[in-house]
Amino acid sequence: GAVVSQHPSWVICKSGTSVKIECRSLDFQATTMFWYRQFPKQSLMLMATSNEGSKATYEQGVEKDKFLINHASLTLSTLTVTSAHPEDSSFYICSARGRLAGGPNTQYFGPGTRLTVL
C-alpha cells in the first residue's frame, strides 16, 4: 500500500515551453502533497506544500508564478513549470501524506520526474 506515482518519468522540452508533471496517490487519499527538486549530487530541496482544495505554500526563493501547483483532488497534484529554461533542468519529486497511510508522520515519495530543458 501507500504508492505514489509520477508522470512522466522523464521529459525533454525546448526552452520557453511549459511542462506539466502529475503526482498521484494510487491507494490512499493524500491530504497533503509536497514537491521537491533535486540537482545532481545534491539533496532534495522542498519547493512547496499543497493541501487539497487550497493554494500551495511555497518555500522562500521559489517563484510561485513559475512553478504552478494544483492540488484539485485527494489523489492528484500537478506541478507546471512555465516558460522552462535550461537552469530548470532537474529531478522533480513529489510526496504525499494521508489519513490512513502510515499516519501523519510518514511521507510516501514518487519515483521522480527528470526534466531536461534544451
Added chain:
Amino acid sequence: DAKTTQPNSMESNEEEPVHLPCNHSTISGTDYIHWYRQLPSQGPEYVIHGLTSNVNNRMASLAIAEDRKSSTLILHRATLRDAAVYYCILGLEAQKLVFGQGTRLTINP
C-alpha cells in the same frame, strides 16, 4: 528547523550489521526523528521514525539516546540493495521534512 549532523559516507560489508549515526543536539521535545533513504535515480523511501523510545520494523531499528540528542539507524544484515543515501530528519508531527546531505552508504560484496 532543528539541524542534524551525519557522516558524509560510510562503508560496510554485505551481511554485516550497519550502524548509521545522527547527531541532533538542538532537538526539541516535540521533534520526531525520521529516517528516509534514497537509491540512485529514485525518490526517497521511508525507513523508520520515532520520538523517544527505540523502534523496530521489518527494514531497520532506530535507537534513540536517552537525552534524544543523537540516534542510530541499525540495518541488521546489510545487502547490496541497501546501498543508498540515508537521511536523518527532524520534524514536528505532520510537518514538512527538510532534507540535509545525508550519509552515502556503500555495501561491499
